[in-house]
Amino acid sequence: MELRHSVRLDRDKCVGCTNCIKRCPTEAIRVRDGKARIAEPRCLDCGECIRICPHHAKSATMDGYDVLSRYDYRIALASPSLYAQFGPPATRAMILAALRATGFDDVREVAAGAESVTSATLAELLDPDRATALPLISSACPVVVRLVQMRFPGLIPNLVPFDSPMEATATVARREAAAATGHDPSRIGVFFISPCPAKRTAARQPYGRERTDVDAVIAIADAYPRILACLEKMDPVALHEFEARTLAGRDGIRWGNIGGESLALGTERFLAVDGIHSVIEILEEIENERLRDVVFVEANSCIGGCIGGVLVVANRFTARTRLKRSIESAAVSPPAHDVAREAARLLRWTLPLAPNPALQLDADLELALAKYERLERIAKELPGLDCGACGAPDCRALAEDIVNGEATEQDCIVRLREQLRGTLETTAPEGGVD
Amino acid sequence: MLPVHLQFPIRGGDFHSAGEASSGMKKALSKLGVDPSAVKRASVAMYEAEINAVIHAGGGEADVEIFADRVSIVIRDHGPGIPDVGLAMQEGWSTAPDAAREMGFGAGMGLPNIQRNADDLTIDTRVGEGTALTILVRFHRPAPTAPGPEA
Known part of the structure; x- marks a missing residue:
């Protein structure tokens, strides 16, 4: 299944x-x-x-290296967070060459796609006829997009309406590889080397577009030991080839940590927030129109940004320092304005984003009201300790589960103990249940 | 059917907890599946009214009634009242104390903003006794039931 x-x-x-x-x-x-x-x-x-x-x-x-055998021509997509896993003496060219040597025919930098997304976002910000509401909210983190659909559906019009750097890079990689090698596009495998599980979900259920150009998503933690082994026996010819390539500029690489996407836009009027619980606070502020002084909000589910993903190897502090090396050694990105309108045209979502009603009590408002009334009543009778012993995160969540027929009031251990104590006191006054 | 009835205290001068009442109402509307644009209008209007009660009136209380087609919000305070409602409705007119202005409140957008977001606004005010704002927001469109791409 x-x-x-x-x-x-x-x-x-x-x-x-x-x-x-x-x-x-x-x-x-x-x-x-x-x-x-x-x-x-x-x-x-x-x-x-x-x-x-x-x-x-x-x-x-996640997908494993075994999926590579399903394709005739294999392209790995390296995200900026991948560079952040390796310390000196590894350079970006060395990491890319080593990644290719783990089993791919070519590698592409997601940072290049990120530069395109920056250009498109700039076009959107400068467009007086913009359909998007302000502030624009970055849509590069799939967790944030899903969170908006579920908890902040009113903010769907604020999302940056463009493909993520991963998708943008994948589309270009497949097209160019097909043209250069003559392979049928469907026989070309595009593999994203990912810092997080959400990117795999995004590749399986793409948003804003009909189909994805990412065939499989492999964890950085899975690729890491293989890359390390290839770094140790680096082929000088391959290394020379990558050193001669024009690599992505620093604006794209900076996306790997929180604040990078904003800095690339060249505006002071941005806010960058990381960590899913802090993201929720900021989205709350935007929805209540309390954040009027910024035009762009960069929101990343992981603390630190993508370098803080759950599938990386280096801790985010080490990773930050290492990413900084890659940023500083990279060339200055070409001006994002120059290709802004063209990028916006190429990357614009073709499908609208729908709200996700998973958190609602009922699809029918009348029934939802009746459930809410009951939920309030039950919640008042629960102890309010939010101990979690019933299996729900807090008393209110248990009340909601009861209303939805997924739990009963007997699941509350605190109440059960009180009832038990009452019974024991009437039968054996000395008896204790503790 | 009876409406869902929510009550919240509003503490005067307490900017730390200011916004809790409107945030509580918003949570309820979202949980109920009310159309996002109506949720937004209701929470923006209620937040402004709540902040007004915190800044000008030493607090009060909020009474919210949610029906199948609308939400009715009453913010009641026992503050000084509004001597000239017409003047207070003008954008930019403010009597907010410096402490509030320094925190970014009191730009004189409160009442006009409530008016803009509400489908109906009633201001019942008596100088020296207090003010009651009744904000009505209708849920124009039915609740969204179309699932998202992954739902």
């Missing part, structure tokens, strides 16, 4: 604790019968549960 999401649970490792249910930004996880369960329609694939689980019961299902 085709898996809709990339974040998975290993039932054998799950001990049924409350760490993940408390951390999930959409309250998508419940512990039932001692095991965590992810409600798929609510999952954003942000990976927060993978990060927080002390038992490593949460993992990401």
